Amino acid sequence: MTALKREFKKTPVTISLLGLTSLIFVAMQIIYFGQASSVQAVFDFGGMLGVYVKAYPNQLWRLVxxxxxxxGWEHFFFNALTLYFVGQMAEHIWGSRRFLVMYILAGISGNAxxxxxxxxxVAAGASTSLFGLFAAIVIIGYFGRNPYLKHLGRSYQILILINLVFNIFTPNVGIAGHLGGVIGGALLAICLPAQYEKQIFKPWQRILAGFGYFIFVLGSVLITLF
Structure with a gap:
């Protein structure tokens, strides 16, 4: 418990997101005992289904x-483990509030x-947000001056490319969600100033990136509904 408290003090948003994701997963196992990995269970718990959102626009909350x-367990465990490590790193780079905004908005762009x-x-999973974090770290590493972030950015750049290529040849993996997360994360990395690299981008670049994110998501919504 003491170790958990220390982790929470350092990265409260990452630990809270992990807790919420875990609670939802456990609730699915209890309510849909033996069937929690079914398409119906995932949809009922908030999975994305574009045709359903088109028919019922009030379901746009499914972007989140x-x-x-x-x-299933493998999907949950892999994403939870990735969130634990990458989330803490991103939370240190951007600070808790901006990290939370980035995590949610990258997920929205992926789901859009x-x-x-x-x-x-029916699509679901934290990987939309996680790919956004990967892309954000790549951007901050490429344009920043911090040697560690530069090295990390190069590593993640290779990781993103490998995963996207792997997605093409893997059935039932939402490459569109991952790609949308990458686009959103890259734009958000420009828009949201990092704690240690605040002067990388000019104000007009931040505004333009924020506008680009807004147009990307809004365009996806309008294409779906109309």
Missing amino acids: TPIFVHF LTMVSSPNA
Whole structure:
């Protein structure tokens, strides 16, 4: 418990996100005992389904909820482990508040692209947000001056490329969600100033990146609904 308290003090948002994601996963196991990995269970807990959102626009909250819902133990464990390590790193770089904003908005951009490109498939998972974090660290490493972040950015750049190529040849993996998360994360890294690299981008670049993110998500919503 003491170790958990120390972790929470250092990175409260990462630990809170892990806790919420875990609670939702456990609730799915209890309510849908033996069937928690089914498409119906994931949809009922907030998975994205583009055709359903098109028919019922009041379901746009599904742009957010899939971030916290997972298909089975392997899906949940892999994303939770990634969130634990990458989330803490990103929270140190951007600070707790901006990290939370980045995590949620990157997930939204990933789910928005999924909604457009795979409207008939139920999609869920934190990987939309996680790919956004990967992309954000790549951007901050590429344009920043910190040697450690530069090295980390190069490593994540390779990781993103490998995963996206792997997604192409892997069935039932939402490459659109990952790609949308990458786009959102890259734009958000420019828009949201990091704690240690605040002067990398000029104000007009930050405004332009924020506007680009808004247009990307809004465009995806409008294409889906109309």
